[in-house]
Amino acid sequence: MSDKGDKEDKPKKKKGGGMMMKVVGAIALLGVGGGGVFGLVTAGVIGGGGPHEVIKVDNNPKLIRKGEEDPYAPVAKEGEGEGGGAGETDGDGGSEFRxxxxxxxxxxxxxxxxxxxxxxxxxxxxxxxxxxxxxxxxxxxxxxxxxxxxxxxxxxxxxxxxxxxxxxxxxxxxxxxxxxxxxxxxxxxxxxxxxxxxxxx
Incomplete structure (x- = not known):
């Protein structure tokens, strides 16, 4: 009986040990794979470009069309006409910009x-x-x-x-x-x- 018990225990240990190795191996692969994916994303190869991507915003003064409100123009005082745009004084000819x-x-x-x-x-x-x-x-x-x-x-x-x-x-x-x-x-x-x-x- 003891021979049988030992034989039965040994394969169970092998199965358990093999299962444990598979779990550790899977975790290691995920770690390496995840690290690799993280590295690729950070380098800008995968995804949104990573930290190297710089979005440049054009903050230069913009052309203002005739009749369009200029957000930077001073506000006109009462009786002085419009402050931002030229309003009704704009003609139809020439440039489209005031x-x-x-x-x-x-x-x-x-x-x-x-x-x-x-x-x-x-x-x-x-x-x-x-x-x-x-x-x-x-x-x-x-x-x-x-x-x-x-x-x-x-x-x-x-x-x-x-x-x-x-x-x-x-x-x-x-x-x-x-x-x-x-x-x-x-x-x-x-x-x-x-x-x-x-x-x-």
Whole structure:
């Protein structure tokens, strides 16, 4: 009997031991497999791209259509008309986007390059973007003023006499303002610079 009991016990131990090995093996495979899947997901191979995926949001000033409300424009006081959009004053022709102008409060006066002549101009800048561009021009007016004076001082006298030269100066001044805004705010947004007065002495 004891021989029979020993024989019966031994196979049971083998079965139990084999079952235990299978369970441990399955857990190990799940651990390795799960770790591998986790690694693939983290690396961005499987799933939503993992931590390396960066979603960039465009937070630059947006173009504002005529009649559309500008969320950054100041609220108009009673009797002054609309603050955000141009409203009923918009025409049907031209661009579909409204234009806002910023008038620099003081004149710009500078010598011209390699000349005794002086140029005195009063400037206005335009944008079709939201009102943040105007707010940025006000905020960085000192830096813009300094950069514009340097650009004017680097202008030859021939450029302030001819219409083509004045056009080139307008483009350079526009680029100068956009450069200052881009350096300080990450975006320019000025469409053009206009001369309100232009005196060469």
């Amino acid at each position: 234009t806002v102008y910023y008038n620099f409060p003081e004149d710009f006066t500078s010598n011209l390059r390699n000349s005794d002549a002086l140029l005195q101009v009063n400037l206005s800048a335009s944008t079709r973007r939201d009102y943040r561009v105007v707010l940025w021009m006000k905020k960085h007016e000192l830096a813009i003023r300094s950069a514009l004076l340097i650009a004017i001082a680097d202008t030859p006298e021939e450029d302030v006499i001819s219409p083509d030269g004045k056009g080139r100066l307008q483009k350079r001044l526009t680029a100068t303002i956009n450069k200052v805004l881009t350096e300080n705010e990450g975006f320019g947004g000025v469409e053009n610079v206009y001369f309100k007065s232009f005196i060469v002495q």
